[in-house]
Amino acid sequence: MSAPAPSSESQRLPLPLPPTRLVQVLGERPSPVVGWFANRLMDAVCALPASMRDGLARFVGWLAFTLGIRLRVALENLTHAYPEMSDAERRRIALGAYISMARVVLESINQKDHVEAAWEEPEVKGEAWEALKATIAKGQGALLVTAHFGNWERAGKMVLRRGIPLNALVRPLKGALNMRIVDSRIAAGAGLIYPKGAIAQAQEAMRLGETVLMLLDQSLPAKAAVFVPFFGRPASTTPAMAVVAQRTGAPVFVVMGVRDESGRRLRLEVEGPIPPPEGLSEQDVITAHTAAVTSVLEKYVRRYPDQWLWLHRRWKVQPPPEGSAAPQA
Template identity: 75%
Template sequence: MSSSLSPSSSPTHVPPAPRLSQVMGERPSPVVGWLANRVMDALCALPASVRDGFARFVGWLAFTLGIRRRVALENLAHAFPEKSEAERRSIALGAYITMARVVIESIDTRDLVNLSWVAPEAPGGDWEALKAHVATGRGALLVTAHFGNWERAGKLLPQWGVPLDALVRPLKGALNMRIVDNRVAAGVGLIYPKGAIAQAQEAVELGESVLMLLDQALPAKAAVFVPFFGRLASTTPALAVVAQRTGAPVFVVMGVRDASGRILRIEVEGPIPAPPAQEGQDPIVAHTAAVTAVLERHIRRHPGQWLWLHRRWKVQPPAAQLTPGGEGRG
């Protein structure tokens, strides 16, 4: 069961813990950074309809120029063999537009001042379950994907009283650093890959919730392989490891766009328990697979909102997990 939510009361700003506000990454030179930020300021100052039109144009242009288009269409052919080529191309175009929208929306420093982009829907059961757990002073484990607008979804949670730390990678460049700075300004703490499991465990024990993206390929030695759209995909085991060590509940949180693409609805599903123990089955793999299945269900409902241009299946599973034809068993 999943539920949607929107702000039902005044936002409550929850700043990140001091140990998690450090921004790691490579910033541009002061001159380049200043110029880039002035350009981004000018873009953000445009009317919302103009900004969205620009995002749609940028997405269309990238798709038309063929930037990673082959990757997106190959992924879609595997995921939706029953769909026509025209349908898959339409989904792929939607993914490019989604990416352009996320970038443009994520550089806007006024995001949490004007919440007109949040769908006016009342909180539901699974959101209430998350809030009830957080109210006890214990943290939860939250999972999302590169879907809809994951940046805005994450920024909203601290405003609604969920102390949040996000597992992120160090970035570089003026645009990326602005996005990271906006995360911290929104009250999101940052956990970086080195020592991430220990930091996430500590955060949960301190009553902070931890948000992870579970749809990125990892090197085989650091990953577990679980079914995702019928193929085994390398996936971080960090979520299931921290859940096992802390007993924290796991919720999926997705920022879903409406038909116009400009309004976001936050959907919460959970808690998602680890499957019952079975002989010969790794509980970490089983829990990771259960959560990944929930992500896949959301993506299937809105396929144009996931980033199909990511090489999600580029890392091959061990030979023992492959079928004779070479595909990962799903």
């Protein structure tokens, strides 16, 4: 049986190249020997049929859950988020989150993913997607926000495959597996923006009519964060998205890679633009805009709870005492 033809959208749009100013890889690579053996092992895994790779991901996720790796953190988070649920239901969601994470890892080390997956993914539809494409077509930049949900790595590649220049705000990584994922990002066409100087580089991307993708569900030190509600609890969150939006006027869209019931196929869902609230002070606008976008992320997590990374200590940083200095824009 012949492979299905790629969608007309995939045929029309060439794969973007990473901006040359944003291809620097920061991090710590393993020794050449360790790196060679690790990459050959990952090559062997990626050569398996898709059904076997997914079976391996489900086994690895189940094993990590069974061994209790960070299980206490996941169940504590779920207890706070869903106090009305039974323990059995919370454990079911936690197991799904472990499997989802294993799938992300195995899918993200596949260096051919940005080519192969284009044959399987449905076209993106909806007013928000059309608004995002229209923004880029006019030569304007846009801010994209996502979370550790579904497959955030593949979601970015889906945006790139549809002809939208994308730069991802990332942290320096280390180790063979992580550096393989970094190399895969660049091979897919993504530019990399690191925390030092991130706001200035994001503003430059807006000026050039590109997009910047940010994960908005990670804890930051209190001095660098704004605190916004997430599942009814204050969560330390980067203000970078709201700061850049305020300084540049760039529209903000939420972009989520949502798995279907099989777990093997992904669709891209887009919401926005999400405007900043009006009539507030500069600092209050930053906090309120961050909260508005975070509420959209929470909506997706509530809709598909087993696709979010409950293993992360999202609420570990508490708000500073009243009267402490707020982060500066």
